Structures are given as structure tokens and as C-alpha cells.
Amino acid sequence: MNYCKRTLPKRKRMALVAHDNMKADLMAWAKEKKTQLEQHELYATGTTGTLLSTCIEQPVHCLYSGPMGGDQQLGALITEGKIDVLIFFWDPLDSVPHDPDVKALLRLAAVWNIPSATNKASANFLMESASMNQTVEIEIPDYQSYMEKRVP
Ligand SMILES: O=C(CO)COP(=O)(O)O
Numbered sequence: 001m002n003y004c005k006r007t008l009p010k011r012k013r014m015a016l017v018a019h020d021n022m023k024a025d026l027m028a029w030a031k032e033k034k035t036q037l038e039q040h041e042l043y044a045t046g047t048t049g050t051l052l053s054t055c056i057e058q059p060v061h062c063l064y065s066g067p068m069g070g071d072q073q074l075g076a077l078i079t080e081g082k083i084d085v086l087i088f089f090w091d092p093l094d095s096v097p098h099d100p101d102v103k104a105l106l107r108l109a110a111v112w113n114i115p116s117a118t119n120k121a122s123a124n125f126l127m128e129s130a131s132m133n134q135t136v137e138i139e140i141p142d143y144q145s146y147m148e149k150r151v152p
Contacts (some may be wrong), residue, residue, distance in 0.1 A: 002142040008033040008114075010135050012040045012084040015074050017066065017105075018048045019091035027055045029120055036060075036127055041045045043083060045070030071101040075108040081140075085132075087123045092129050 004014035014037070026048065030037060034056045044052055046065035053060040064070040077083045086109045090102060091151060109116040115131070115138075117123040 002145045003139040004067060004080060004142040005137045006140045008084040008131075008136045009121065010133060012044060013082060014040045014085045014087065014130065015043045015077070015083045016048060016052060016060075017071070017074070018088050018089040019094065020047075020095060021091045021094055022071065023048065023051060024109035025120065026087075027051060029123060030056050030088075036132070037071060038128060039133060040149075043077070045074065062073055066101065067098045069097065069101070071098060071105040075101075075105045078105075078108045078112050081112070083097075086114055087115065087126065089120070089123075090118055090120050111141065113140050126152050 016026065016030070028050055037056060037057060042052070042060040042061060043049070044060050046068070047064050048051060048066075049060040049062035052058075052063070063073040074083060074086070078086070086105075088106070090106075096102065106116070106118070115126055115129075117126050
């Protein structure tokens, strides 16, 4: 795979997602980080986003609820380079009907190399990183050369 650079803006487009048993944890975390979250543009799956916008009194782009396709919508936005950071409080102790969608979202976050946190400690590390508040370059797959190899 060849790689190229993508610039993440100073104001990040952050996706926030929490499974049902983790929603209280994400809300508490978001309240703690409210001032920092105000610096960024927030996206979320339907239920998480609706709760979040009330909890931190900040606009959130709400996609569909996770089981109804919201994880897949986020995956598509990541693929299109429209999400810069993913914070996903997923529940490691419960199964969900849309597990394939969850896996697909995490997979696309890895494919497109966006900074991702899948628990509170790593979310804290991300928020404390200087890169959160400045433009930063990441390496992403060079899609054009990928296609040129497939269709010479
Ligand atoms: O299920 C989810 C992520 O997989 C989250 O969806 P909701 O935010 O709609 O609960």
C-alpha cells in the first residue's frame, strides 16, 4: 500500500458514540471535557448525540441510531475524510444486534488511520494531546494509486 498525507484541521470533526451501558460514562466524560469539546465540531449516532447535545448544551450532528445504520453512516464519513477523530465507548461486556456494523466502523477508523479511542483512558490521552488543538498530518492510504494498481 502506498500512503499519502491528510491534514486534520485544528477544529476537529469528532465522532462520539456510546453503547447503551456506556452512555452514562460518556455523558459524565463529556461534561468533564465540555470546554475542550466546544473547540470542535461534534457528530454522533442518534441516541448518543441527542443525549449529548442536552448534556453539554452544544450542537451535535446526529446521525441515525447505531442499530439503524448510524455506525455505518459514520464509517462512510470517515472513508470520505469528513471525520477526524473517533471516540467510541463500546461495551465489551454485552453483545449488540449490529455487531457487524460496530466492527465495520472500527475497521474503517483503522483503515483511514484516524485517531480513535475505544475506552475512557484512551479518550483522555487523545484529549490531552497537543495535536487535538492544532492542524496535524496523518498518513492515509493513497486511494488513487490503489485504484491505478487495480485497474491499470
Ligand atoms: O449502537 C450504537 C453504536 O454501535 C450507538 O447508537 P445510539 O447512539 O443510537 O445508541
